[in-house]
Amino acid sequence: MSRAGAEAEALFEVLRGIPDPEVPALDIVELGIVRRVELRPDGAVAVEVTPTYSGCPAMRMIEQEIVAALRANGYDRVELRTVYSPAWTTDWLSDSAKAKLKAYGIAPPDPAVVEQALVPLMSSMRRAACPYCGSSNTERKSEFGSTACKAIHYCHHCHQPFEEFKAI
Amino acid sequence: MNEGGAVFEYLLRLGDDRLILGHRLSEWCGHGPVLEEDIALANVALDLIGQATHVLRLAGQVEGEGRDEDALAYFRDAIDYRNINLVELPNGDFGRTIVRQFLFDAWSVLLLDGLQRAAHTELAGIAAKAHKEARYHVRHSGEWVIRLGDGTEESHRRVQTALDELWPYTGELFAADEVDRLLAGSIAPEPAALAPAWREVVSDVVRRATLTLPADGYMHSGGRQGRHTEHLGHLLAEMQILARSHPGAKW
Numbered sequence: 294m295s296r297a298g299a300e301a302e303a304l305f306e307v308l309r310g311i312p313d314p315e316v317p318a319l320d321i322v323e324l325g326i327v328r329r330v331e332l333r334p335d336g337a338v339a340v341e342v343t344p345t346y347s348g349c350p351a352m353r354m355i356e357q358e359i360v361a362a363l364r365a366n367g368y369d370r371v372e373l374r375t376v377y378s379p380a381w382t383t384d385w386l387s388d389s390a391k392a393k394l395k396a397y398g399i400a401p402p403d404p405a406v407v408e409q410a411l412v413p414l415m416s417s418m419r420r421a422a423c424p425y426c427g428s429s430n431t432e433r434k435s436e437f438g439s440t441a442c443k444a445i446h447y448c449h450h451c452h453q454p455f456e457e458f459k460a461i
Numbered sequence: 462m463n464e465g466g467a468v469f470e471y472l473l474r475l476g477d478d479r480l481i482l483g484h485r486l487s488e489w490c491g492h493g494p495v496l497e498e499d500i501a502l503a504n505v506a507l508d509l510i511g512q513a514t515h516v517l518r519l520a521g522q523v524e525g526e527g528r529d530e531d532a533l534a535y536f537r538d539a540i541d542y543r544n545i546n547l548v549e550l551p552n553g554d555f556g557r558t559i560v561r562q563f564l565f566d567a568w569s570v571l572l573l574d575g576l577q578r579a580a581h582t583e584l585a586g587i588a589a590k591a592h593k594e595a596r597y598h599v600r601h602s603g604e605w606v607i608r609l610g611d612g613t614e615e616s617h618r619r620v621q622t623a624l625d626e627l628w629p630y631t632g633e634l635f636a637a638d639e640v641d642r643l644l645a646g647s648i649a650p651e652p653a654a655l656a657p658a659w660r661e662v663v664s665d666v667v668r669r670a671t672l673t674l675p676a677d678g679y680m681h682s683g684g685r686q687g688r689h690t691e692h693l694g695h696l697l698a699e700m701q702i703l704a705r706s707h708p709g710a711k712w
Binding site: 344346347348349350376377378379380381382407408411412413415434435436437438439441445459461 | 497498500501503504505507508509510511512514515567570582583585586587589590591592593594596597599600601603604607662665666
């Protein structure tokens, strides 16, 4: 690994210590919020972040935690930049991140597909697998849950309501 | 008007539509007909206000006068707001809120799809994110229009009335002026070009909802030029009072 590569890896390691405030089972790196980290020749650390959802209320807190974590590791100057392109997608979640979500009780996202119809038939909507019992005898109750990234479902097999990390 | 000025104006329009509609929807928070719907409307409001934040921040950068998204949101008067009149109208009952939302969402999803493929890199990035959100917004409001229209006699009557009363506010979605003409084809899709696809989506949902599509007649206009209904001033008074009473406050 090049020296710059090793430095970036060390910086990523620091940022992997920051859990997402709303889904603490995942850290902000595996969630795909941190897009790029670079140690500049002048000693400043440049960090590029991208929001998951436009209105994610945790974004500012995440930025503060990035600055605090880097400071605690001796990097006093941090330059944060928000990038929008490419737009965040749940397809960036690794298999291990998805497994962590499931273990946490949140159904992981399927691959993000863009449906043709803008208002499809409700009966054609895909059924999420229950993270507790694995049954697909489930029903979507609402596309909107406790946070922007989650939908609410109900499992008719084990009679548990559960949340799903929406594929987007 | 030069192209920079037109881009600023265009971004205000895009941001103001979302800020004002988001604020209107937020009035439902704690008042939804069922808990899940209360959460849903608050979520949509949050998405829209988030989209407005990103767009207005970019508008401030394009303008180059040192105004950030908060300055643009809280320190402009109604006459300087560039949203269409549809989004500032009072919520009315749940059915009316949903019909307004559907008419907007079906247009917004098409507009954002055009913008995400347009030439302005930063705006395209913001639009690409917002487009993903608009996809589930229109699914949500469209499903509700169908459910209410094809529901009880009472719900059918209410959403048909709402559709009839809101229809004259949809002309603004596709009206073009100098700003649109300066940007059409490069940064923004031509407004009228979105009309056929919008009509198709709206007609399909209206049919499935057993509702009747209103006839095109008189259409309200003026929002893009700062001519608003009386309702916007009242909305802004509530939205802006804290920031104006304590300008620059930090906590």
